[in-house]
Amino acid sequence: MSPADRGDDGTDRTGSDSSGDAGGERRADTETSTGASEERRDRSGVSSDPADGRDPRDEPERVANEERRRNIAFVSALTAVVGAWVVASVFLYDVAGSILLNNVLVGALVVFAASYNYYRQYSGRPTSVGVSTLVALLGIWLIVAAVLFELLGGHLWNTAISGLLIAVLAGYNAYEMREARAVAGTPDSSE
Numbered sequence: 001m002s003p004a005d006r007g008d009d010g011t012d013r014t015g016s017d018s019s020g021d022a023g024g025e026r027r028a029d030t031e032t033s034t035g036a037s038e039e040r041r042d043r044s045g046v047s048s049d050p051a052d053g054r055d056p057r058d059e060p061e062r063v064a065n066e067e068r069r070r071n072i073a074f075v076s077a078l079t080a081v082v083g084a085w086v087v088a089s090v091f092l093y094d095v096a097g098s099i100l101l102n103n104v105l106v107g108a109l110v111v112f113a114a115s116y117n118y119y120r121q122y123s124g125r126p127t128s129v130g131v132s133t134l135v136a137l138l139g140i141w142l143i144v145a146a147v148l149f150e151l152l153g154g155h156l157w158n159t160a161i162s163g164l165l166i167a168v169l170a171g172y173n174a175y176e177m178r179e180a181r182a183v184a185g186t187p188d189s190s191e
Contacts, residue, residue: 068180072127072173076118079135079169083110086142086162093155102145103159106138110166113138117173126181132174139167 086107090100113135117127142163146156 065180068176069121072176072180073118073121075169075173075176076114076121076127076132079166079173080111080114080118082162082165082169083107083114086110086159086166089155089158089162093158095151095155099145099149099151099155099159102149103142106142106145110135110138114170127173127177129174129177129181132170132177135170136167136174139163139165139170142166 084107086103088107090103095103113131117131120127140163143160144163146159146163151159
């Protein structure tokens with residue numbers, strides 16, 4: 001290394017690996033208030049320094065949990081959209097009476113509950129398994145209500161398929177949330 005490649009403090013300015021480490025690892029010298037300390041990082045930037053409290057072997061689990069969080073949020077948003085469709089569909093099919101009230105109330109509850117889980121997910125708080133289970137039950141109620149209220153034609157299929165979608169999406173979310181808690185080792189709560 002030429003003198004031009006060294007800084008005033010003697011550190012390597014080229015960024016090349018002068019430590020001779022094998023296996024694609026590199027060393028990065030970092031200056032702290034107590035003096036120079038050495039930290040090992042692999043190519044992904046994950047520290048293997050035991051002082052930071054993270055085990056590099058836990059990285060795949062952390063990535064899987066982040067992917068699960070994104071999926072839960074997306075499915076919650078999609079469930080809220082289907083709930084909004086249930087509310088809007090009564091005006092499209094021009095229905096009245098008890099089915100109008102049923103679909104508006106159930107659709108609004110689905111929108112509210114699914115949006116609640118979406119909000120909790122993005123605010124960093126754990127989502128509620130109980131709320132997702134309630135939404136799944138509301139979806140099943142829509143299927144039953146389509147037959148119970150003797151709907152005909154397009155509105156029957158619209159309500160039944162919307163209920164099925166809501167039940168499946170919310171059931172998937174409840175399952176994923178329970179799995180995430182099992183992996184993380186936290187107790188189930190339906191906050």
